[in-house]
Amino acid sequence: MNRKDFFKFSALAIAGVAVGGSFLESCKKSTTGPQGPDVNFTIDLNDSKYSALSASGGYVYVQNVIIARISDMLDGFIAVAQTCTHQGCTVTYARGSQTFVCPCHGGTYDLNGNVTAGPPPYPIKRYSVSRSGNNLTVSG
Ligand code: FES
Numbered sequence: 001m002n003r004k005d006f007f008k009f010s011a012l013a014i015a016g017v018a019v020g021g022s023f024l025e026s027c028k029k030s031t032t033g034p035q036g037p038d039v040n041f042t043i044d045l046n047d048s049k050y051s052a053l054s055a056s057g058g059y060v061y062v063q064n065v066i067i068a069r070i071s072d073m074l075d076g077f078i079a080v081a082q083t084c085t086h087q088g089c090t091v092t093y094a095r096g097s098q099t100f101v102c103p104c105h106g107g108t109y110d111l112n113g114n115v116t117a118g119p120p121p122y123p124i125k126r127y128s129v130s131r132s133g134n135n136l137t138v139s140g
Pocket of ligand 1: 084085086087088089102103104105106107118119120
């Protein structure tokens with residue numbers, strides 16, 4: 001191998017490692033725990049867009065997160081990612097069973113976002129929710 005061939009070989013080897021490394025990294029990210037976007041937002045509960053949250057069992061979608069009111073207590077709110085980890089359908093909140101339900105193939109998640117039934121392979125991400133007056137902040 002002459003000097004020119006050596007440099008060509010070295011450049012190809014480095015490129016191969018870089019591509020392989022990023023491929024493995026993307027595979028790693030897709031097979032970890034709870035799935036959902038990183039968010040940090042505040043909503044005003046007085047805004048009519050969020051009136052469903054005035055009563056237990058109501059829910060709204062904000063920035064790919066479903067926020068549900070699970071009780072009439074002041075801090076009775078839960079927020080999880082709205083996208084089912086099976087094939088990406090949007091989950092709803094079922095007040096009677098206090099679960100998040102995917103209408104596509106019957107996947108269900110508990111209030112922590114853990115899978116309790118059906119085909120979803122991973123939990124959905126649960127977010128921190130804090131209330132200050134009429135402002136509800138969701139982050140995580
Ligand atoms: S997409 Fe939710 S269970 Fe299949």
